[in-house]
Amino acid sequence: MSIRQHKEGQMKKTDAPEVRSSRRDFLKGASIAAAAGSAALVTGCLPGGDASSSEELKLKWQEYFKKHYRLMTREEKDETVTRLVKLARIRYDLDIQMSNRPAREQVLYGYAFNITRCEGFMECVRACVMENNQDRPSKTQYIRIFEMEPGKLDPSTGDGKFFHEVPVDNKFYMGVQCFQCENPPCVKACPTKATWQEPDGIVVVDYDWCIGCRYCMAACPYWGRRFNWGTPEIPVEEINVRQHYLGNRIRPKGKVEKCTFCIQRTREGRLPACAEACPTGARVFGNLLDPDSEIRYVLKHKKVFRMKENLGTDPKFWYFID
Amino acid sequence: MKKTACRFRLLFLVPGMVLLLWCRVADAGEGSVLDRINEANEPFDNSSIQSALPLPVKTVLARELYQGGTFRVLARKDSISRFRCSVCHTEARVTVRDGVLFTHGNVVLNHGRERDSLSCSDCHNEKERDFLVGKKGVKVDFDHSYQLCGKCHFRQKSDWLGGAHGKRVVYWAGERIINNCTTCHNPHSPRFKKRMPATYSLPLDE
Structure with missing residues (x-):
């Protein structure tokens, strides 16, 4: 009797996934059929529906039913990138180059910020906005520079909206952005797993999987994330065409976005836009796993600290003094 | 009856506590990223990043070493408008009329503190120009x-030399190419000039 029961149990176990998958297939088939049907309906209703709009609709539907980025195969990732490139062609009349390059082996990105050297010229902020296709009307910025009183190390005591001749004597400047925590609280807060940490340490967002609940923004102790209240508006001639799926591609409306250490640049070996733009050399970027890198030199030879280290978020962004 | 209920409760309490303890231990054992960094002692193969292409700028191999070996710095001579100096600085006599051109009147020297500020010949070679x-x-x-x-x-x-001052040019990977001192600092007045910031930020609580 017990053996039989056991066997039955086994059978049920093996049967179960088949049943589930067939149900899923059914739903998938139904949704695609519905998509095709409604697409046909819309194009049929349009008076002389032109080719580009039906193409756009088709691409949008395919985009709508794609998987979570981390569950996609290599081919599926390439397909979605191709679709997004085509959509950008239709929407902005622009030829963009979108990458989906995965993380490199033996690389863990880290950042160091020299609070003695920064003079508040804000070149990094401007470079970041230009690089990452942020919304211009709302003045979305990933970086914030605080003008600080000497002796204070908490940015909430500083002035984050200064606009006067810099540097002011006897003040110092401190930049804040996403710290790419090794133990990121934002990732834990996301109910749809739309944000995660890549193997090279960068915390990224799949904008197509984000539902815009902004739990991650509430969870972040560093005010590192931004929300798109509207579709980003960027002058077409200022759109950066070198994009990455997880990085600076133009976000849809109602999504959370953040600094990705310029994933589209750093995975190609380039410095992030802020580090490249910095006129004073206050920003040091590099591979934490390379003992010969600049960032490792800073960690070894300089007095470094991290912001709110007691929270256990383990940021990969250090402040240092000369 | 009461005793069995108590035992029943204990049955849950004990594994619960064990689980809690284990979680704590697991949390504490989860090392910081610093442990991972300190363990990584294998130099990164910079040639593995092929997209770090050669730059269209003139560089020279530095005559010093850093922790990773040799490196390059941006060349300076090409950006000096009137190099080579010895073209003008010859034994030939200079007429007063040409003096304006030859005296480097455009150079503002503001290097060093008031009492021991530098003069031309502190850095420039008088014999070999x-x-x-x-x-x-x-x-x-x-x-x-x-x-x-x-x-x-x-x-x-x-x-x-180590990388805490100055900066790399364009790439974090590939051969190390860094700015020379004079790429950022004007050697005649090395302190950065005060100026307006490139942009500004909106207040935090919008």
């Missing part, structure tokens, strides 16, 4: 001016 000169008469090439700057600014130089 195409070179700089150190206090002990050592000839220094214009492309390797860090050798001269580092004579006084030795602390900044050691930071610069």
Whole structure:
């Protein structure tokens, strides 16, 4: 009797996934059929529906039913990138180059910020906005520079909206952005797993999987994330065409976005836009796993600290003094 | 009856506590990223990043080493408008009429504090005009001016060699190419000028 029961149990176990998958297939088939049907309906209703709009609709539907980025195969990732490139062609009349390059082996990105050297010229902020296709009307910025009183190390005591001749004597400047925590609280807060940490340490967002609940923004102790209240508006001639799926591609409306250490640049070996733009050399970027890198030199030879280290978020962004 | 209920409760309590303890231990054992960094002692193969292409700028191999071996710095001579100096600085006599052109009236010298501010000949070689000169008469090439700057600014130089001062050019990967001292600092007045910021931020609580 017990053996039989056991066997039955086994059978049920093996049967179960088949049943589930067939149900899923059914739903998938139904949704695609519905998509095709409604697409046909819309194009049929349009008076002389032109080719580009039906193409756009088709691409949008395919985009709508794609998987979570981390569950996609290599081919599926390439397909979605191709679709997004085509959509950008239709929407902005622009030829963009979108990458989906995965993380490199033996690389863990880290950042160091020299609070003695920064003079508040804000070149990094401007470079970041230009690089990452942020919304211009709302003045979305990933970086914030605080003008600080000497002796204070908490940015909430500083002035984050200064606009006067810099540097002011006897003040110092401190930049804040996403710290790419090794133990990121934002990732834990996301109910749809739309944000995660890549193997090279960068915390990224799949904008197509984000539902815009902004739990991650509430969870972040560093005010590192931004929300798109509207579709980003960027002058077409200022759109950066070198994009990455997880990085600076133009976000849809109602999504959370953040600094990705310029994933589209750093995975190609380039410095992030802020580090490249910095006129004073206050920003040091590099591979934490390379003992010969600049960032490792800073960690070894300089007095470094991290912001709110007691929270256990383990940021990969250090402040240092000369 | 009461006793069995108590035992029943204990049955849940004990594994619960064990689980809680285990979680704590697991949390504490989860090392910081610093442990991972300190364990990584294998130099990164920079040639593995093929997209770090050669830059269209003139560089020279530095005459010093950093922790990773040799490196390159941006060349200087090409950006000096009237190099080579010895073209003008010859034995030939200069007429008063040409004086305006030859006296470098555009150079504003603001290097060093008031009492011991520098003059031309503190850095420029009076005998061999195409070179700089150190206090002990050592000839220094214009492309390797860090050798001269580092004579006084030795602390900044050691930071610069390691990577805590100055910056790399375009790439974090590939061969190390860094800015020369004179790429960022005007050697005649090295402090950065005060100016307006490039942009501004909105207040935090919008």
